[in-house]
Amino acid sequence: MVDEVEVLVELLSDVLGAPHQHYESKGQISFDCPVCAAEKGLENGDGKGNLEINYSRHVYKCWACGETLGTQGPLGKLFDKFATKKQKKVYELIKPEELKQEEKKKVRLRLPQGFTTFKDSNPRFIPHIEAYNYLKSRGITDEIIEKFKIGYTATGDYAYRIVVPSYDTENTLNYFVARAWVPKKMKYKNPPVPKDEIIFNEGAVDWKKDIYLCEGVFDSFFLPNPIVMLGKKMSRLLFETLYLKAEGNIIICTDGDAFTDGFKLYHELNGGKLYNKIKLIKLPADKDVCDLRGQIDEYYYEIK
Numbered sequence: 556m557v558d559e560v561e562v563l564v565e566l567l568s569d570v571l572g573a574p575h576q577h578y579e580s581k582g583q584i585s586f587d588c589p590v591c592a593a594e595k596g597l598e599n600g601d602g603k604g605n606l607e608i609n610y611s612r613h614v615y616k617c618w619a620c621g622e623t624l625g626t627q628g629p630l631g632k633l634f635d636k637f638a639t640k641k642q643k644k645v646y647e648l649i650k651p652e653e654l655k656q657e658e659k660k661k662v663r664l665r666l667p668q669g670f671t672t673f674k675d676s677n678p679r680f681i682p683h684i685e686a687y688n689y690l691k692s693r694g695i696t697d698e699i700i701e702k703f704k705i706g707y708t709a710t711g712d713y714a715y716r717i718v719v720p721s722y723d724t725e726n727t728l729n730y731f732v733a734r735a736w737v738p739k740k741m742k743y744k745n746p747p748v749p750k751d752e753i754i755f756n757e758g759a760v761d762w763k764k765d766i767y768l769c770e771g772v773f774d775s776f777f778l779p780n781p782i783v784m785l786g787k788k789m790s791r792l793l794f795e796t797l798y799l800k801a802e803g804n805i806i807i808c809t810d811g812d813a814f815t816d817g818f819k820l821y822h823e824l825n826g827g828k829l830y831n832k833i834k835l836i837k838l839p840a841d842k843d844v845c846d847l848r849g850q851i852d853e854y855y856y857e858i859k
């Protein structure tokens with residue numbers, strides 16, 4: 556029988572050069588980090604062995620540049636970036652079945668059963684009227700509905716919810732937000748995708764322009780070039796992507812009751828190449844970004 560660990564370690568050495576430390580009991584092995592080496596202009600590694608791989612969990616991280624340059628994640632990502640086609644094929648063969656299943660699930664995200672846009676549904680259908688009136692009551696115009704491809708469903712697991720789809724840079728559905736317009740135990744029902752593994756509507760972001768960061772999808776309707784954090788805290792993925800791609804300012808627009816979170820986020824982001832490009836909005840405690848319907852200009856908070 557072929558020892559899969561042996562094959563994987565050999566494959567990793569092919570891609571990354573000779574290993575440094577190898578702790579078989581922990582399933583850990585370290586190599587020179589290719590990103591660190593490239594930063595220093597070295598072709599054959601920097602001799603530091605900062606790239607740590609856990610091959611029983613199939614993840615990697617560089618202790619020097621993992622946080623700042625995103626040199627971390629599932630092993631598949633490492634192979635995508637640094638391996639040849641042939642090496643990637645070998646990895647696919649030894650990759651555990653659970654990981655393959657997870658990836659398949661990701662690919663298969665669909666809009667909820669019964670999803671329809673307002674344009675494509677009968678305007679005299681009672682749920683259509685209710686959903687539409689709900690949006691109107693929150694100041695959402697026909698232009699916004701069109702721009703964000705907002706729809707609803709009246710059947711299935713997500714019945715009686717407004718649905719806001721999210722598309723990635725390849726225009727593939729990567730998430731959706733489903734908010735009830737009737738009183739329900741759960742206002743929001745999330746799709747079966749971890750929200751920290753996607754960037755909401757990444758495909759629509761203009762990285763050259765100022766970016767407005769907000770908590771919820773309903774806030775984003777009223778902001779130019781928004782990114783929704785889907786909560787008060789920022790995911791690792793979003794942090795890394797902002798750091799690598801954002802060229803303009805980043806304006807943090809948290810709700811009035813979450814100013815402390817916004818302030819924390821300000822300090823997390825305001826460093827390195829983003830230094831002095833982060834701005835902060837401070838709303839009255841009882842106000843949400845969506846209440847103001849985009850009128851946030853007078854709420855810039857001056858940080859001394």
Ligand SMILES: [Zn+2]
Pocket residue numbers: 588589590591592605617618619620621626
């Ligand atoms: Zn590194």
